Amino acid sequence: MGVLPKRKPPEEAEIPTASMADIAFLLIIFFMVTTVFARDKGLKMLLPEKQSETVKIKSKKIIDISINDAGQIFFNDTPVQNQMELKQKIEEEIKKDPKKIVLIKTNVEAPYNRMIEVLDIVKQLKVKAVALKSIRPEG
């Protein structure tokens, strides 16, 4: 009782930092592996503004492509068999006059896929402008 055991001088407490880099890299690798890259991609379009007056374009300047309710594609009112044919026809028109505008008229009953197919072809060629329009049976 009389003699208390002498206390040792307290050891300095230290956080071991040597493995910190390992921990951090492990976290990085974990996030890299678990990340799914969902990059947005698609076909860009700039919609026209709603205006009171409509811009009139001569029909000569327009390449008219329409899609009917069954998904059949028409180029200037003549049916087109496949996409290659459509591409060639548009290309010819563009070569004749690069200022031509493509108008895609889609029937409201047609599948979206068809309209994208046509838009894809138009986008692949260097067309000055593309216009979208819908055909409603009741007018």
Place this chain on the structure above:
Amino acid sequence: MARRKQRRKEGKVAIPTASMSDIAFLLLIFFMVSTTFRKEVGLKVILPEARATEKLTRTRDISHVYIGKDGKISVDDKIVSPDILKIAYARKVEEKPELIVSIKADKNVKYDYIDKVIEALREAKALRVVFATNYKK
């Protein structure tokens, strides 16, 4: 000759690893900050395929409109009608004029629904639109 050998022994070459954790954490924080999280779940759609598909770089300005196979329109995980879509986007464009709207529509949906959405977006002055597609092989 003998002397030279000794010198080599003294200067032990070591890569300084003390700052390695700082580097690693810096990388970690950089990736955390630069990541954008997908906010909504959306609808299950099969996107159409196109060869002219372009990547979008400005991920932060993109807002998604999902159009399901049955014609349901989903914005921020809420099923909306074209009229409500118009009101919602008019507000969004006001907050962020550089907004890009990505239309994620199922490839088998009728064009009618797409047309209604486009028309609503035009009225809301959300003019920068992207038709979401996948790459065609």
